[in-house]
Structures are given as structure tokens and as C-alpha cells.
Amino acid sequence: MEKIFYYPQLYLSTFQKNIYRILINSIRIFIVVLALSFLILIKEFPFNFIGFWILIVYAFYIFKFRKEGLKNLKTEDSKNIADYFTYSTKELIFEVFRKTELTNDYTKSQFILLSELLDKSEIKKLLNRVNLNVLDIKKQLNNIIPEIERFENIDIKESLNNLIFKNLEPIIFRAYELAKEFNFSYVSLSCLFLALIEKCNPILNEFFNKNNITTENIKPSILFEYFKNKFIKDKIQPHSSFLDFIPRRRWLNRTWTTSPTPFLDKIGIDLTYFAEKGELGFIIGHKKEIEQITAKLKREENLNIALVGREGSGRSTIVYHLAYLIVKDLVPEKYFDNRIIQINLAELYAGDPVEFQTNVNFILTEAVHSGNVILYFPEFHQILLSPIYSPIWPLIYQYLKSGNISIITSFTPDGFSKSNSLFNLDKIFEVIEIEELNEEEAITLLTLEGIIYEKQYKIIISPQAITKAVILAKKFLGHKPLPESARDLIKEAIGFAKSVNMKILTEEIIGDTFSKLTGIPVKAPLSAEKYILENLEDIIHQRIVDQEYAVKEVARVLRMYRSGIEKRKGPIATFLFVGPTGVGKTELAKVLAKIYFGGEDRIIRLDMVEFQNLEDIEKLIGSEDGKITGILTEEVLKNPYSLILLDEFEKAHPQILNLFLPIFDEGYIKDGIGRTVDFSNTLIICTSNALSDYIKEEIEKGKTTEMIAPIIRDKLSEVFRIELLNRFSGIIIFRALTIEDVKKITDILIRDINGMLMQKFGCTIELKDGAKDKIIELGYNPIYGARELNRTIEREILGPLSEFILKEQIKRGGKIIVDYKDKFIFEIL
């Protein structure tokens, strides 16, 4: 059926519209006054009766009917979509027509529509939620309306009317579609506002963009406001009806076939009782897992389930939801009136193993005898893997084997792998893997929780803040699953916002809090960072001598990443640093970690010599049974924004090197127990001493690193597989150091010492040429490069210096001059 928008009042002439507007409200007021006088003054039947009911009607009109349309979009069908528009929306459209006609310029209709919408409290709330200043927007709008040039002059009123309608028609119809999309009952002002943003003319579109009023901003705000009013009542609390009384949860079922459980009642938590009270049972996502449990329930088997998922992935939430399903009789009849009782077995242990066994036996016996108890043991691996608690397993196993008991357990993935390898749990329990919520589900869940936080912390939470928290948590906080990681971030940000008296939690606060917590910059580069990026080569050269080619290449890749031209897949960059030992490969990695990731502690450093055997693969990514934790994967899960330094890369086993193919290519890998580890925010630097002699010889022949780069690349294929070499963002060649380079490095190191001395003791140090030459002689080796330089300075300079400091021979503002004549001579000024 083709829909139309027919609101006949819009087709009245301007004069008639003015009359209509005045009369309709006047008549309503007149009726109310009349009704009041009937009720109060005349007091006689039937006047008092009529007066009373008219007042009732208008009380409803003010508080209820104005927010409703003539027909309900969900249940009633109408050809005329105007029937679905709320009275206040229709009234607003009428006003827009009237005011546009007064300007005699239909092109202004959309601007007037916006102006009218901005006056409504419903729209003000939406804009406030996204931290936009309504007064400011209104002011700007009022400035631009008179400036809009008229497209053409219209003299005939009817034509003007039609033109206004044509101008607003797409917006009106879009508002109707949006209300349907949102599953609203009526087309509200919010829908009209969003439709205007989507279907407005180019000038208004520019205005919206300038003021950051976008569909992405407003749509979640509309839903947030809607949910705030409705969802909390309907969904979060399962008992919303005034007739729903909360019966005292009893051990007795409705047919009196169950027996009492005094011990269980004392030590356990009856989840069904809390579900009945409406305190738990709400769930978002996890459809697959619920379906698996429901299927098991339908098979009428005992409910022996192992829920395997990371902490915070929603294992308990699923059990709580099952309790809710039982309370609502939404399970097969066998499970009607069942009780899920949560027991923390570890808490039962009071030091006596015999007493512990007896207590567990009591629990199991009561559960079997009661006939309607499902036991829930959370974190069951802690029991099975503990030498103190694990002796109870044979007892539990015995009961499970008898088939008279239902036990739900929860495990972490590695906990399950370890326990399963010991006890073959997958043959006893149906294993249900709990996947973390996807981003969309996490946003929905946290939006609803946000409503609770708003009440609890008295702060407005913008939907963008929630979205930002989820995106950041998903990208960088991989060691915790969604929504837990995002929830923690939101709570931290609320704390921060409250401490600085902010009333709205915006996405900027989320970003700032996140950066503070993790040290990861998430904002667009600030001026200081911009300076670093622009002058990256110079900054690196403050620490690294020469190696122009290497420095330039690395700087180029980093600039690309932070400017937003991010690679779609794979880590930030992957470099292979090739060159002799002691030429600055590791030093460059350290410098990058410091200036870019915020410190050398951001380096995950692995010596690949330790991974020469195929079995060492487990050391790197963890074993399948979870007994061995992967060094690389675990570190990246904890610190996803890091620099990974793989020293002596060529020395690892070829199969282990193959492991890096998917990391370089896709940016992720599965660890031993199947967790996805994301490398997309890491910078991977592999160092290699391969072809050092060749590089040295060629450089000595006078060739530059750029000249030998293609040959080196070819020759490297003898050391690494071509597929691996092709996946590096850059193969960076470091040439051997000359004596001149070493002198410069010595100067840098002395400068560092000077900085430290000035800061801590207010003094300086100066090395005479003789001392400098001796340091270079002792610290530099043509084979090992400048590797010993640091240690030589520590031994020869810093060692004696520390003695002077302890003896308090150095004063503030003093100077130490070091020279060499057969031995190092220190002169303190």
C-alpha cells in the first residue's frame, strides 16, 4: 500500500493557519475553564459530571496524548502516515509551514524546521547528551537564516504551500521510516530531527557537519533516551507488573516432590531466588551458548555442563540467565522449579581435608536427594588443579557417573585445558565455549548499564563515549574480553570525570583516561607529538650516529601510521635490521620505544637463540594443554601496544620462523589454547647479524648501504624464506661503525652522563681527548662494534665517580675533568 502524508490543516491559507492556531488552543483552554466552572461553581448534575470527565480527558491530553499519534505504528495499519505522528510532531510541522509562508520563501522551510526543533526539550536532551551547546547552535542558525538567498519569488500562496511540502516531504517520510526502524510506536520529534540531518539540503548539511551534528552522534542518543525511559523498566527488571509479587523462594516445588536442603541453603547462593527477585538474569548476546544449553535441556539429560571462557566473558551471566529461564518456566517441564545453587568449594575448606570431603559429600547428597537442585561450581579448575582441593574430584566424579546429579562448572580456557588433560572432563561434561561479546552486543549491553551508571553516579554518559570505550578495549585491551574490558574503562573514566566535576562523560574523556591508564596515544597527534613526528630523524640522531638509511626508513613508516594512513592488516610495521654486531640495531629499537611508545619498558624482547628447537614453539605461543604459557603471546595480550624486538632472528628454528608469517601478514595468531592474539598495534623489529662480513667488506670498498641493499636482499634469501622476507615492511641495513662514529657515540654517552649528573648532583663532567681516546680504545672492537663502550664508561668513569659522590667530594655547581696519563685522572673543581 502506497503511503501518503495527509494533514489537511497544512493546506489552509496563511491567514486561516493563524486563525486556526489561535482558536484551537483558545478553545481547549475555554473547555477546561468551562469544565472547572461546571465542577466548582455549578456543582449540579449533570454539569459536575461532565466537568469532571472533561478535566480528566485534558489531564490525559497534557501528560499522555500529546506524545501519541492517532494510530500505533506497531499494531495499526494506515495509509496516511500522519496518523502515526505524535500530536506535538504534527503541531511542529504545522508551525513550520505557517512560519515559512510568512517569509514567502519555501527554501527556508528546512531551516525553520531545525529552528523549531531546537526549541523542544526532547531535542535539547539529545544534543546535551552528545555535549553540544543548543544555545550556540541556535545562535549560529539564526545568523544564517536571513543570509539564505531566495531561490525564486512565489506569489501564489497555494503553490508556495505545495513547494514547502515538496521541500519537507523526504524528511517527513524518512522520519516515518526511522520510527519503524527503531520499533517506536509513534513518529516522534527525535525521528523528525534525525530525518532532517539525513535528508537536509546542502547548506544545512554543511551546518550540521560544522557543528558535529551527525547521524552517528544523534542516532545512539535517541535510542539511549528511549531505552532510558522504557528498557530499564521492561527488560532489566523481569518483574515489572504491579501484580507480580515475589514469593519466598522455597526448596519445595509446586507438586511437593522435593526434599529440604538445609546445608545447601546455608552455604550456597540460590541463583533462582535472585532471578525471581529480578536481580539477575538479564543477558545480551551469547545466543549460540544459550541455544546449546536449551538443546541440552530439551534432550532431557542431566545438565552437566562445563562453561569455558575467559574471565569476564559472561560465563556466570549465562548461568544467571538459565536461572531466570527456570523461574519463568521457559525450560522443559523436567526443570520446572529447579534451583541453581552456586557454591564456591574453595571457601568450604577450613584446613581439615577430612571435614572438607565430608562437607562436599553433604552437598552432593543433598543435591541428589532434593530432586530439584542444579549445582554451579564457578572456576572449577581452581579446585581440580589444587593439591588441597583436588582429592574431592573422585567423589564428585562418582556422583556424576551415577547420573543423578546436575552440575554446571565454569573454567578459564587454560584452566580447562590443564584440567582436561588430567581428568578427561570433555567425556563427562558437555563443553560449551563462551565467546566474548562482539562490539555491537557490548555497546548495547554497556548502553543499558550506562543508564544505571547515570543514576548511580549522577553523570550523563554520551553514547559515543560507550562506543569509543568498546572500540578501544577491543583494539588494545585484548587480555580481557568484552564487555569487561570496556566496562572497566568506562568506570575509570566516570571516576576521572567526577573528580574534575564534569557533567557529561564524553568520548574525549574516555580517550584521555585510556591514554593515562595504558600510555597509548589515541587522540590525533598533538602539537608536541606532531613535532616529534616531523623531526623524527633528528630526534633519533640525537641517540643514533649516522645509519641514515635505517633511520629514514623507520621514520617514514611511523609517520604514515600516526597520520592515520594506517595499514589495513598486520602490525604497525615489521623491520628486519641487518648488520654487524654493536652498530646500533638494538639501540635504534630502544630509541623508537622511548620516543614513540613512551619508554623502553614497552619493549617485548626475545632472544631467538632460545628458540632453536621445534619444541621451543610452545615457549613462544604456549602449549595446547595450557601447561606452558607462551612468552610472546602472553606479553602481547597484556601489552598490545608495544615494540617487539626479536634478537638474532635467523637463529630460530625454521618452523618457528614460519609462525611469524601470519603475524606479519594478518596481524594476529592463535596461541596454544586458541586465543587470538592481536599484533596490529605492535612494531616488530627483527635483528640479524647475517651477512655482516659481506656488508663490512662492501662498505670498505666504498659502496653505500643503498647500493648494496638489493644484493643483500638476494643474499638474505639463503638465510630466510622468500615468503618471510617479502612480508617485512623494510629490510634495513646497518653498516659497520667507523672510529669517527664511535667518537660521536662516546660524545652522546658523555652527554647523557652529564645530563644525569646535572639533574641529580648539579655538577658536570668533561673528558679530555686523552681520556676519550682511551675509552674508545677500550670500548670499541672492530668485531663487536660499540657494544663494550657503555660498559667501559661505566667501569672507568662512573665507578670512580660514584666513590667521589659517596665521599661527598663533589659539590653543587662543581665540575669533574677526566684525563688519561697511564691511568684515568679525575680533577674535581
Place this chain on the structure above:
Amino acid sequence: MVFFYIFEEILQDFYKFLRFWYKDSVKFIFDEYVKSFSIIEKNFSIRLNLKNFFKPLYGLRSIETYFYAIPFRIILIFISLILHILNTLIFLTILIFWCLLPFLSISLFKKT
């Protein structure tokens, strides 16, 4: 034309009220009746009591529990029936009262 639309609008105010009173509210009362029906069923299910008519009380297999089970279940079914009847009567009363309230109020206003 203007007066026609004004008249139509005022009529709509009253139409909405009638719709609320006789459609939305009646539906609400009926929904609440269904909910209270299920609450009674949840506590004293006739069907489940009939199904488990001969099962012993408290899951204990003894002569006493078998002996007392049948009269007990009869009592439960009886209570359930009474509650259902009461529930239905209460809701019917509310429904009738609600629908007739505008008319019943005539006598109230007549007296005052």
C-alpha cells in the same frame, strides 16, 4: 474549513481518551490477568499436580509419604481451583467496574 478542523481536533482529544479507557486499559487488565493466572499456576499447578498425583511427598519413598500424597494433592488442586476462580472473579469485577466507571460516576455526582 478552519472550524471544521478545530472541531475534528477536539473530537480527537476525546476519541483518544475513549481509546485509552476502553481499549488500552482493557488490554492492560487482561494482560495482568494472564500474569496472575501464571503466578497461580507456578505455585499450585493443577496440571503438574495431576501428573504427579501418585508420587510421594518430599521425594521420600515411604508408606507415609505415599499415603499422604493423594489427599495433599487433592487439597493443592482444590486451592488452585479456588484461587483461579477468585482471580477470575476479581479481574472480571475490575474490568466491569473500569468499563462502567464513567457511567457509575453519574450516581456519585448526582448525590453530591
